[in-house]
Amino acid sequence: MTIVIFELPDGTQRKVTAEPGTVLMQAAVSNGVDGIVAECGGNASCATCHVYVDARHTELVGPPNDVEDEMLDFTAAERRPTSRLSCQIQLSDALDGLLVHVPEEQV
């Protein structure tokens, strides 16, 4: 199991566990993490599962793919260099302990 931590805008943290191979968005949605809306269900069409990957982990997680990169220009909260769509981050053992920050707004 991979442990990931979502830090909400008010500073509280939600620690959830997920099977390696699932995507980060799914780990949030199936554990009811507030602030990850994921309207399109994981197809990179809606830009509502935006997260900021913690600076310590951005290199490990890697950059957005092309389709995602485009969608990140249209997120409700500002885009930062650490921005990713959580539906495009596949969890693995290497990402155990991943910390991401949930933005103020998704819509």
Next chain:
Amino acid sequence: MNAVTTAAPGAPVVELDLAELRHDPYPAYRELRRTAPLAWVPSVGRHLLTRYEDIVHAEKLPEVFSSREEGSLLLRTVGPNLLREDDPDHRRLRSAAEPPTRPRQVRDLWAGAFERTAHQLLDRIAGRGEADLIRDFAEPLAAANLALVLGLSNASADDIADWSRAMMAGNSNYADDPDVWLRAEGATRAIEEAVAETAGRVRREPDGSVISSMVHADGPVTLAEIQNNVKVIIGGGVNEPRDVFGVGAQALLHRPEVLDRVLKDPALWKRVFEETARWISPIGMYPRQLTQDHEIAGVPLPAGSRVALVIASGNRDESVFERADEFDVDRPHHPHLAFGGGPHFCMGAWVARHEVSALAWPLVFGRLKGLRPTDSPADHLEGWVFRGLTSLNVTWQTS
């Protein structure tokens, strides 16, 4: 799985008059949410699901709430298409058709032409001082833009609008009127010819359009699949941006203080768009069919049950949206259901957002000075499966 066309045992049965729903569905929805959030409605032949949380639950389980509804009027009108498919077939078609509708493509490829068309339409009426903004502006704009994005340079905006109306009438032909079927068949044949001709052209010269994208897709897409999916996109793609435009414009015309704020702060157009789509959703409901037994809203439904997800009702759910019946651009941001959810999330969302909130509203309110409504707010507003203004009559100063 065969469709079950009767009430599930244990589901409350609620009689609703379709004419009343068309006139104003919201009082009936409020009562359903309060007393029977899943109810069999004989005149619709489906269970209506009306609370926000239950609709979201259904949208997140496409493997249970299948889009493959048997005997749907849409299937009869246009044939098999991505709206009535599940993944992986849905995904193959969606991936082929979607790239031209993504936000960067909208900005780089289509926005300039959208703007020129909007100006041309306004040039025609600007000196008149009065117009029906649906007939004279919103519908021809939506139709011309749709022709462009689809790649149908061989069809006029009038063709697109006529075809859309004829197919939409077929989709709601519960009365089985043979004339309606005849008109719908005429439209679908004309679209098939136009698409076949376009497909031949873009095979040689790709042009970034939806048809071109489908012709050159990695996953194999047949000509018949392109034709049927273009029919669906024409069927829905005119009325949705047109109806958001009309309802939102009317809401502002009757709320001058909000309009003033928006004109001073154009960043608010985006809020106007999302709030309009929530408040009076252009698509009010869509059907699903259960692939397996599943309990929802406290009612165990057997496999094959037909359920209508009433997103227009979910968007007025008072447990999610305070004072849900009010149009309020300042309400706390909360996702609405107007674009649907899950794999079928509206493919035209980014086109519509640009076309209406970045272009059509700012241009109309910017160019037509002293715009005033000549209708009262309830005039010309109708529909429940699809809802919008059939006319929006206005006057303005000419000098």
